[in-house]
Amino acid sequence: MAREEGGLCVPNISYESFAWWSNYHMTVTRPDVADIGATDFANGDLPPGIVELARIHLADIDGLGPLERLGHIAPVLQGYLAHIAERIANPVFVPGVPHQPGVPFAAGMVGTAWSFAPLIGAPMSQLMCGGLSFVGLLPTSHRNSASPYPADRLVIAGGGTRGRELVDWAEPKGLSLPTSGSFLGPTVAGAAATATHGSRLGFGGTQDMIVGIHLVAGPDKHWWIERDGAPVLSDAGIAALADGGTPPEVRRDTALFEAALVHLGAMGIVAGVAIELAPLARYQRFRIDRPLKEDVLDTIARGDFEALARDLGRTERPVFYELTIDPHAPYGPHALHTLYLEPTPAHQAEQCSAERAPIAGEAVVKMASSLFAHGPSEAASRIAAQDAVAASDPVEDLIRALLDNHPSAFDFYRDTGSFGAAGKLWPPQSWGQLHDSDALTGGVPGSLYNASFAIDRSQLRRAIEAICAAVAPLPGTFVFTVRFVSHASGTLAFTRFPETAVIEIDGLSPFICNKAAAHPDASGHPLPPPAVAGLRQLATVLPAGARAVRAALDGAGVAFSMHWGKLGDLDSAKVHADYGPVSDPASPLMRWRKARETLLDDFGRSIFWNPAVKQYGVVE
Numbered sequence: 001m002a003r004e005e006g007g008l009c010v011p012n013i014s015y016e017s018f019a020w021w022s023n024y025h026m027t028v029t030r031p032d033v034a035d036i037g038a039t040d041f042a043n044g045d046l047p048p049g050i051v052e053l054a055r056i057h058l059a060d061i062d063g064l065g066p067l068e069r070l071g072h073i074a075p076v077l078q079g080y081l082a083h084i085a086e087r088i089a090n091p092v093f094v095p096g097v098p099h100q101p102g103v104p105f106a107a108g109m110v111g112t113a114w115s116f117a118p119l120i121g122a123p124m125s126q127l128m129c130g131g132l133s134f135v136g137l138l139p140t141s142h143r144n145s146a147s148p149y150p151a152d153r154l155v156i157a158g159g160g161t162r163g164r165e166l167v168d169w170a171e172p173k174g175l176s177l178p179t180s181g182s183f184l185g186p187t188v189a190g191a192a193a194t195a196t197h198g199s200r201l202g203f204g205g206t207q208d209m210i211v212g213i214h215l216v217a218g219p220d221k222h223w224w225i226e227r228d229g230a231p232v233l234s235d236a237g238i239a240a241l242a243d244g245g246t247p248p249e250v251r252r253d254t255a256l257f258e259a260a261l262v263h264l265g266a267m268g269i270v271a272g273v274a275i276e277l278a279p280l281a282r283y284q285r286f287r288i289d290r291p292l293k294e295d296v297l298d299t300i301a302r303g304d305f306e307a308l309a310r311d312l313g314r315t316e317r318p319v320f321y322e323l324t325i326d327p328h329a330p331y332g333p334h335a336l337h338t339l340y341l342e343p344t345p346a347h348q349a350e351q352c353s354a355e356r357a358p359i360a361g362e363a364v365v366k367m368a369s370s371l372f373a374h375g376p377s378e379a380a381s382r383i384a385a386q387d388a389v390a391a392s393d394p395v396e397d398l399i400r401a402l403l404d405n406h407p408s409a410f411d412f413y414r415d416t417g418s419f420g421a422a423g424k425l426w427p428p429q430s431w432g433q434l435h436d437s438d439a440l441t442g443g444v445p446g447s448l449y450n451a452s453f454a455i456d457r458s459q460l461r462r463a464i465e466a467i468c469a470a471v472a473p474l475p476g477t478f479v480f481t482v483r484f485v486s487h488a489s490g491t492l493a494f495t496r497f498p499e500t501a502v503i504e505i506d507g508l509s510p511f512i513c514n515k516a517a518a519h520p521d522a523s524g525h526p527l528p529p530p531a532v533a534g535l536r537q538l539a540t541v542l543p544a545g546a547r548a549v550r551a552a553l554d555g556a557g558v559a560f561s562m563h564w565g566k567l568g569d570l571d572s573a574k575v576h577a578d579y580g581p582v583s584d585p586a587s588p589l590m591r592w593r594k595a596r597e598t599l600l601d602d603f604g605r606s607i608f609w610n611p612a613v614k615q616y617g618v619v620e
Helices: 038-043 066-089 163-173 188-193 235-240 254-261 294-302 305-311 361-372 376-384 394-402 409-416 457-471 510-517 529-555 572-579 588-599 602-607 611-615
Strands: 003-005 008-010 012-019 050-057 107-110 125-128 135-137 154-158 210-218 221-226 249-252 269-276 284-289 318-325 335-341 448-456 478-486 499-508 560-562
Touching: 012 066, 050 066, 066 125, 066 135, 066 154, 066 210, 066 221, 066 235, 066 269, 066 602, 135 163, 163 188, 188 269, 210 254, 210 602, 221 254, 254 588, 294 305, 294 457, 305 318, 318 409, 361 394, 361 409, 361 448, 361 499, 394 529, 409 478, 448 457, 448 529, 457 478, 457 499, 457 529, 478 529, 499 529, 510 529, 529 560, 572 588, 588 602
Parallel strands: 050 125, 107 125, 221 249
Antiparallel strands: 003 008, 012 050, 135 154, 154 269, 210 221, 210 269, 284 335, 318 335, 318 478, 448 499, 448 560, 478 499
């Protein structure tokens, strides 16, 4: 229910105690799956999960302007942080609860729980930010007269607003996103937190569309941050942020802003952001299956994407490019190219495809859904019944059983992704239509494993050759995709090279393989040993692949960084090598830490952390 003050409904927070929780990928659970024993399920004595889940509800504040909304949200979030302070000062403990006096107390934040890494999943208190969702055009009176951002494209969005909600609001008004990840499910605050990359050629990551940040940092503090020399809010706009009764601190400081952009969940609560949207435009998707030659990789490495388009038979200007590589035959007969092209009247008259255009991750979805679409027991039984399973390689036979007799995820995607040797062209579509997915795993949580590696684009050929050689012995349950980012913003953006290529390894997760292996067949009997062995072996493929990629890049002398929110065993040694050293105050890591010290007081620094930033050595 909404809480009323003076007749006005205001935001409020509700609490759930001792909640079980998992991220979407089942890589972070509270409690840890390893801590749950069979006897726990038998006697009902399950270990506690997250002690307290908090959910924010915006209630009836639709009549307020976007900054006034944030002004009313700020004191509610400050009250949540005061509640945490009270919990720490006067603890009431329950046997088994993982918090004890003197043990760090983390206040976590969750958008859509998309991160694979433990940037989310704090054991004591977790704020579910999906309720922080709204979008509104910044009123002219609230826009700084010296702002470089066009008044008709400058919006305020709540930190829990998803990409889908942004395009649904923007596109009917003649606006759209300048870029996005490969799907529109993440929230704006969550996507920026890890510098989620898109592939808008010549553009940075999703964080690059943010031009102002509203940050709640403590029980009595909230900030408005923007770049020096690129103001967003006028004095009237700043006053609107105090509409709930608590004036913000305002900083026009580029270094502080750049650090807070890629915040990793450790700089406070992102209540809202200012975004510069793009004019609505429509592009034509073009897909073609064309072998990857060394000279083509060299063209890509130079960033000459118009020449690449011509090599692929198109004369229009590309605005997006994704390359999908057969990891076992990079220079073989097939490579898959997806471009978004600026349409011209002549090209719009061409025969266009009405087909849906699946994305590479859907090959993984197919494998997972084949295991569970008809119930785990029945699917497992069908796989176990394959005549060849006991007679030959169980892994190869399992892959064929899961992928309609295709030998690999790459071959399945090639056959089902609307590629062809002659190429296929789609009619003009908006960004929201082109990115038609809000989730990549087709309703099968936990099915996907993903690790992402950012390299200097000029090193692409050397990197591809090295990593494909390294993963050659592994079964074909994964694909490599490559996308591109230019001059990404954010002090700790993992896309840290001026011109970055991001190589992703996408495949079937250990979780889903082991889950299938644990299920009985249709008659209730355990699976035959060859089927179990095959599934258990499939569970090891992607972690081994990610390790092989890291080792291959190191061995080839290719500098790389890893996506903060994905897998691949990122650790403090790697982070300090990429963003340190900690002995240098001018290093990116130390500049980020300095910004965190500015934004958070001692109490804020004690609660705004998560297991990942500790594991990565980002915070001490």
